[in-house]
Amino acid sequence: MHRELFRPGVLVALSICAGCIGWSGHVLLLPVAVAFPLLWSLARRRLQAAAVSAAYFFAASRGLPQGVANFYGQDIWPGLLLWLVASSAFVAVHFVLWTDRKGWQKPLRYVAACIAMAIPPFGILGWAHPITAAGVLFSGWGWWGLAATAVGLTVMTTQYRPAAVIVMASFWLWSAAEWTTPILPASWMGVDLQMGGSLGRDTGLQRQQELIDVARAQSVGTTIVLPESALGFWTPTVARFWQKGLTGTDITVIAGAALLDASGYDNVLVQISAKGHEVLYRERMPVPGSMWQPWRGWIGHSNDYESGARAHFFANPVVEVGSAKVAPLICYEQLLVWPVLQSAFHRPDAIVAVGNGWWTAGTSIIDIQQASSEAWARLFNLPLVISFNI
Known part of the structure; x- marks a missing residue:
């Protein structure tokens, strides 16, 4: 026995x-x-x-x-x-x-x-x-x-x-x-923030100005990466404010935001410069349960924010930033296998990994996400840009 x-x-x-x-x-x-x-x-x-x-x-x-x-x-x-x-x-x-x-x-x-x-x-x-x-x-x-x-x-x-x-x-x-850690792509800079749970929730123009000042203060790099959800809801007003704030610079900012419409919302990365702006990437796999809630549509929440984030499972594996092909990984995607392998199949020039991990205090979740991203970048010998908020 x-x-x-x-x-x-x-x-x-x-x-x-x-x-x-x-x-x-x-x-x-x-x-x-x-x-x-x-x-x-x-x-x-x-x-x-x-x-x-x-x-x-x-x-x-x-x-x-x-x-x-x-x-x-x-x-x-x-x-x-x-x-x-x-x-x-x-x-x-x-x-x-x-x-x-x-x-x-x-x-x-x-x-x-x-x-x-x-x-x-x-x-x-x-x-x-x-x-x-x-x-x-x-x-x-x-x-x-x-x-x-x-x-x-x-x-x-x-x-x-x-x-x-x-x-x-x-x-x-x-x-x-x-062992050597993955290098940054030339002229890129990932910015870590310590704004806690207010990032993405404080959507006032004062917070947007603070983030613009952070981007403009970077002395290295002309492509600045900010964390997931940094801009809150992506609206025409926010877009114009940022474009005006970057006037007179050659900076390109890539930042996380939420794009809301009648059928739900997308967790996205947007690209902004003095010349214009665009939605760059829509998250393939939001966090199940807290963000991706497909069952909400079955119980009547089909036309509002409560229906949750959409999952674009196999869409946009790589995106173009200037002349570079980039593989974006937002938060939860860094813990999975298929998003990064799908991106690697398209031969990207770099990996960009962002997250908003204020809620992970007292855990090693952010460290695990970053270790996973680093491992995949080293496997395919790709530069890696990381930007997290804690």
């Missing part, structure tokens, strides 16, 4: 360690997450596989309950409920696809689980995907590095797992010794 409990207990404990350490927000620790398929494959029963999956996901996303409590100004219970719901996709996929059959059944099923958690619909909740470690293990290898990581994860579920561990650990150590 004790032996039967000991093995799954050890697997669950190790899964918690893999989730906590791999997703601690330190980019060089991401390869710890590749231990998950090994632990999943060592389960002897389907329920054990579910427990291992739940332990890994809960540990990796441990900041969610506190973040939700901060965002809504409530106690932690709603966050715990959302934490449970968010884990359901990851646990269900790995529960259903687990098998105790010998041969190549288990690795092939893990490949299926990897793919399922990388693309919609399950990929909508596909946080903490071990494939993200490709950027650390095989920096600069691009699609070949992604393929090598996928092969390594698959071999982790076979009897050859010791060889896979040795090989991947060797690449990890080599990469850590040679």
